[in-house]
Amino acid sequence: MEGIEKDGISYFRLVYIGEGESLQYLKHLFFAEVRSENNTLFPLWNMRKVIKQLQLEDMCLYVEINRLFDFLIPVGGFHTFPWIKMVVFLSSKCYLQTKRMIEGTYGRKIRKYKYSYQITKNKKLVNKFYGEFYLPYIKERYMNTMHLRSLKEIMSSVESGFLLQIFDGDHWVSGAICKLEKNKVIVRAFGLIQEYPYYLRRGALSAVYYFIFKWAEQNSLQIVDLQRSRAHTNDGVYEHKRRWGAKAVKDMWPHTSLWIFIQKKEEVPLSLKKQLVWNGNKFVQLQELTVM
Secondary structure, eight states: OEEEETTSSOEEEEEEESSSTTHHHHHHHHEEEEEEOOOOOOOGGGHHHHHHHHHTSSSEEEEEEEGGGGGGSOTTOEEEOSOEEEEEETTSHHHHHHHHHHIIIIIHHHHHTTEEEEEEOOHHHHHHIIIIIIHHHHHHHHGGGOOOOOHHHHHHHHHHSEEEEEEETTEEEEEEEEEEETTEEEEEEEEEOSOHHHHHHTTHHHHHHHHHHHHHHHTTOOEEEEEEEOSBTTOHHHHHHHTTTOEEEOOSOOSEEEEEEESSGGGSOHHHHTBEEEOSSSEEEGGGTSOO
16 A cells, blocks of 8 residues: 555555455554555465565555464564553552552542443443443444444343443433453443434543442452553543553454564654554554654
8 A cells, every 4th residue: 555644744664464354444544545555466385485575675564464364474574453451450560650640530420420430230230321321322433444343242241240321410421231250340331322422522432431430449449441442542532541540451352463574664654653553462562663
């Protein structure tokens, strides 16, 4: 793919090898406009040879491959994943330092609008949440990049967990499906009533996060698992969850790995520098591992 990079000025070339799972995401991440796109096929057993040939060219190369075939990837690449988990350790220094900001920023707005919450396992309310809060909001928010959870999956989570409802007075405005597992609460799905700009401005979705943390601390849990985001610091979901004290950890759900090979490192776009890559035992920005 070649086209205008997100800065609206630079011309950028990107080669993607893979089954297509992350292709649309990478287009959205790097390009303001794709001017040309060419596709070709080659057998899997030629993977290593093709990558080595492309490494010699002036380009950025992303390889997405089933984790079982990582052995086909030659040395010299940066390793990452299409999705990561964002997890908050409630006793960690990171979260404890963040709590003052949470109270000052989100807590103030929640108190201003006098939000309250309720926990339920009622199946009719869970059905209502799925059809009127979760599905419409996720489709509006993520469009063609969404990975929807099924109603069966939602119901299964509530069996060991609950639906958290947020109320503005008597009006149900947002909520989340939460699953309990040992010492942690896993937030499986967020939902918001329509008129999204209005309720987002009033902090109705932030209230979900706020009360989940309150509930977890009151019940002596140690971890709040906020689930997935893209492995990129420019990703809005990643940044929002980071502000709540979340740390990026490996997610075993994606079946693929991403490998990145770069030529002319000084000319790569800023978006690539902010890519999170796996460095031994933690995620770091790619720019921390190489001079660009």
